[in-house]
Amino acid sequence: MKTYNIALIKGDGIGPEIIDEAVKVLDAVAARFDFSMRYEEVLMGGSAYDVTGDPLPQETINVSLNADAVLFGAIGGEKWDNLPREKRPESGLLRFRKELGVFANLRPAVVYDELVNASSLKPEVVKGVDLMVVRELIGGIYFGEPKGWEGDKAYNTMVYTKPEVVRIAHTAFKIAMERGKKVCSVDKANVLDVSQMWRETVEEVAKEYPEVSLSHMYVDNAAMQLIRDPKQFDVILTGNIFGDILSDEASMLSGSIGLLPSASVGAKIGVYEPIHGSAPDIAGQGIANPIATIASASMMLRFALGENEAADRIDAAIKHALKDGYRTRDLANYDAKELCSTSEMGDIIANYA
Amino acid sequence: MKTYNIALIKGDGIGPEIIDEAVKVLDAVAARFDFSMRYEEVLMGGSAYDVTGDPLPQETINVSLNADAVLFGAIGGEKWDNLPREKRPESGLLRFRKELGVFANLRPAVVYDELVNASSLKPEVVKGVDLMVVRELIGGIYFGEPKGWEGDKAYNTMVYTKPEVVRIAHTAFKIAMERGKKVCSVDKANVLDVSQMWRETVEEVAKEYPEVSLSHMYVDNAAMQLIRDPKQFDVILTGNIFGDILSDEASMLSGSIGLLPSASVGAKIGVYEPIHGSAPDIAGQGIANPIATIASASMMLRFALGENEAADRIDAAIKHALKDGYRTRDLANYDAKELCSTSEMGDIIANYA
Numbered sequence: 018m019k020t021y022n023i024a025l026i027k028g029d030g031i032g033p034e035i036i037d038e039a040v041k042v043l044d045a046v047a048a049r050f051d052f053s054m055r056y057e058e059v060l061m062g063g064s065a066y067d068v069t070g071d072p073l074p075q076e077t078i079n080v081s082l083n084a085d086a087v088l089f090g091a092i093g094g095e096k097w098d099n100l101p102r103e104k105r106p107e108s109g110l111l112r113f114r115k116e117l118g119v120f121a122n123l124r125p126a127v128v129y130d131e132l133v134n135a136s137s138l139k140p141e142v143v144k145g146v147d148l149m150v151v152r153e154l155i156g157g158i159y160f161g162e163p164k165g166w167e168g169d170k171a172y173n174t175m176v177y178t179k180p181e182v183v184r185i186a187h188t189a190f191k192i193a194m195e196r197g198k199k200v201c202s203v204d205k206a207n208v209l210d211v212s213q214m215w216r217e218t219v220e221e222v223a224k225e226y227p228e229v230s231l232s233h234m235y236v237d238n239a240a241m242q243l244i245r246d247p248k249q250f251d252v253i254l255t256g257n258i259f260g261d262i263l264s265d266e267a268s269m270l271s272g273s274i275g276l277l278p279s280a281s282v283g284a285k286i287g288v289y290e291p292i293h294g295s296a297p298d299i300a301g302q303g304i305a306n307p308i309a310t311i312a313s314a315s316m317m318l319r320f321a322l323g324e325n326e327a328a329d330r331i332d333a334a335i336k337h338a339l340k341d342g343y344r345t346r347d348l349a350n351y352d353a354k355e356l357c358s359t360s361e362m363g364d365i366i367a368n369y370a
Numbered sequence: 371m372k373t374y375n376i377a378l379i380k381g382d383g384i385g386p387e388i389i390d391e392a393v394k395v396l397d398a399v400a401a402r403f404d405f406s407m408r409y410e411e412v413l414m415g416g417s418a419y420d421v422t423g424d425p426l427p428q429e430t431i432n433v434s435l436n437a438d439a440v441l442f443g444a445i446g447g448e449k450w451d452n453l454p455r456e457k458r459p460e461s462g463l464l465r466f467r468k469e470l471g472v473f474a475n476l477r478p479a480v481v482y483d484e485l486v487n488a489s490s491l492k493p494e495v496v497k498g499v500d501l502m503v504v505r506e507l508i509g510g511i512y513f514g515e516p517k518g519w520e521g522d523k524a525y526n527t528m529v530y531t532k533p534e535v536v537r538i539a540h541t542a543f544k545i546a547m548e549r550g551k552k553v554c555s556v557d558k559a560n561v562l563d564v565s566q567m568w569r570e571t572v573e574e575v576a577k578e579y580p581e582v583s584l585s586h587m588y589v590d591n592a593a594m595q596l597i598r599d600p601k602q603f604d605v606i607l608t609g610n611i612f613g614d615i616l617s618d619e620a621s622m623l624s625g626s627i628g629l630l631p632s633a634s635v636g637a638k639i640g641v642y643e644p645i646h647g648s649a650p651d652i653a654g655q656g657i658a659n660p661i662a663t664i665a666s667a668s669m670m671l672r673f674a675l676g677e678n679e680a681a682d683r684i685d686a687a688i689k690h691a692l693k694d695g696y697r698t699r700d701l702a703n704y705d706a707k708e709l710c711s712t713s714e715m716g717d718i719i720a721n722y723a
């Protein structure tokens with residue numbers, strides 16, 4: 018029997034609760050499809066700092082690099098906000114991404130038909146939305162040097178090199194080939210030098226994908242178009258900070274940030290995680306929505322482990338649960354038949370899967 | 371009779387058409403309230419480049435600095451996109467803002483009751499939205515040095531000094547005092563050094579406004595909250611690029627980007643302009659919505675010239691026209707009784723004003 022080694026990073030806030038449900042569902046499909054999962058739990062974020070004094074212990078990196086994939090919950094919380102920057106949970110996460118080399122963050126925004134009324138946008142605007150944000154994850158202003166705060170002045174550098182743009186552009190075009198064959202590259206080339214290079218480089222890469230149609234959009238306009246007419250998009254290709262902003266915005270199309278998974282890939286080992294944060298305000302109450310994390314586990318099965326049937330099964334089980342009217346608190350107002358807790362939702366999906 | 375000197379910058383694309391309608395309405399209220407307007411037309415953007423070889427001729431700066439206010443349409447268009455950066459229309463606009471010293475860009479997002487169905491968001495989500503984005507306009511990554519593109523590498527610098535943050539924070543708090551007494555400062559302090567300084571500086575300034583409640587939000591979350599529950603916001607205070615993105619996003623709450631005005635202030639002379647662009651694709655067809663520009667003229671009367679009654683009159687006339695069902699093409703599907711052209715809309719509003 019095939020066994021997969023998964024590095025499990027529960028993190029902070031609701032992280033542990035939602036990861037537990039994803040594990041429950043993974044184990045259910047593993048049994049059905051005759052493979053097994055071996056989890057090794059490692060620490061990151063505030064909970065790692067509390068135990069080791071470091072938000073990213075070296076062991077976490079080692080275990081992750083030796084696993085088949087990483088399943089990750091969420092990190093952060095006010096409790097650690099006043100630590101020096103390099104001790105903060107977020108610094109651990111950024112270093113983790115960099116150490117693993119996962120340069121491509123894939124953030125699908127999909128609207129479940131069952132929840133078409135849950136969005137703050139009109140149902141006719143969001144019904145059928147199925148787009149993918151491809152965000153560059155280990156460059157740009159998140160990592161650019163020089164940076165600092167000296168006296169009265171503080172600064173960061175938004176920097177990209179051509180090879181960085183080339184590789185993320187290839188990722189986006191390849192994904193578009195499997196989807197609607199459209200890439201919209203988002204930048205601010207009318208103002209930023211770095212965006213002008215980005216745009217020209219994306220144009221060059223596009224020549225290798227003659228079947229894919231490429232368009233460009235300024236980031237301010239993209240923020241607008243995502244709400245005005247989200248169905249115009251297939252793949253959105255963009256840099257680190259613009260991708261951070263636009264993918265969070267896009268997540269609202271689906272009605273709850275508790276629904277959407279993400280994958281950070283591009284290196285040997287990928288990281289699979291919900292796009293939402295650690296939500297310390299609702300941690301430990303059993304009300305968090307585990308679906309985004311369960312969907313991330315499904316992405317992991319599909320993209321890291323090649324267990325497509327098991328992944329299909331999970332995706333269908335999520336839809337089934339939503340169709341039957343099971344809802345966690347975030348979605349209680351939308352066609353709910355039965356309100357359920359975090360672990361009840363995990364049970365239901367594991368059961369259907 | 372009092373006479374005001376207005377520098378008139380029509381710009382490119384639909385700029386001339388929409389400015390003509392604002393002038394029509396200004397002249398109508400001037401006659402009613404017994405003042406007069408003297409306009410001096412100067413060039414900026416692509417049309418300035420075509421005539422003078424420079425997107426911002428010195429004369430434009432001189433005339434603007436000697437006027438009582440600047441009324442501006444829009445600039446830009448594909449025609450000029452391949453010029454060297456410093457010749458492009460956008461460079462003219464950025465230099466213009468810098469030369470005038472207008473560091474505060476005020477972008478209200480208001481939803482007209484008459485158009486509550488025009489937004490892609492649900493009416494119950496947008497009805498009553500009334501927020502103001504206060505965007506820093508002459509600093510940040512738009513102007514930061516060093517910047518450039520050398521070989522394989524391109525970069526820009528997001529930089530703020532403390533005095534720059536102090537002055538824009540004061541602007542936001544003062545505006546909040548006249549409104550709902552809430553400021554939400556938007557940054558990315560969990561990642562950026564410049565944002566950490568921004569946040570701490572805003573905290574310090576806040577102490578001088580004990581009546582105003584201050585909150586902080588990360589920019590990714592703000593992009594989400596603006597759609598999830600826009601009514602939570604009163605004043606949003608943010609830097610140049612985040613403000614560019616968020617104010618465009620917020621404009622969609624109103625249903626059409628053709629509705630919203632803006633003011634760029636903070637120096638002796640202010641610039642009043644619609645938040646939308648030059649829309650070259652619809653230029654010259656008489657279908658552009660002039661309301662954003664007419665509302666900008668109203669802001670100019672109120673904030674630059676102190677003609678509050680005339681401004682009230684224009685605001686009421688806009689509402690009246692919308693209530694009566696007059697619509698330009700962008701809003702033709704929303705409770706329209708009569709479709710009208712750009713100049714017909716100008717006539718109707720001038721008539722009601």
Ligand SMILES: CC(C)[C@H](C(=O)O)[C@@H](O)C(=O)O
Nearest residue numbers: 093107110111261560561590
């Ligand atoms: C927690 C934070 C550093 C992170 C980011 O900005 O990348 C988060 O917002 C995300 O998008 O994963």
Ligand SMILES: CC(C)[C@H](C(=O)O)[C@@H](O)C(=O)O
Nearest residue numbers: 207208237446460463464614
């Ligand atoms: C045209 C462009 C340079 C400008 C900006 O980014 O500031 C525009 O988007 C705006 O918001 O006024």
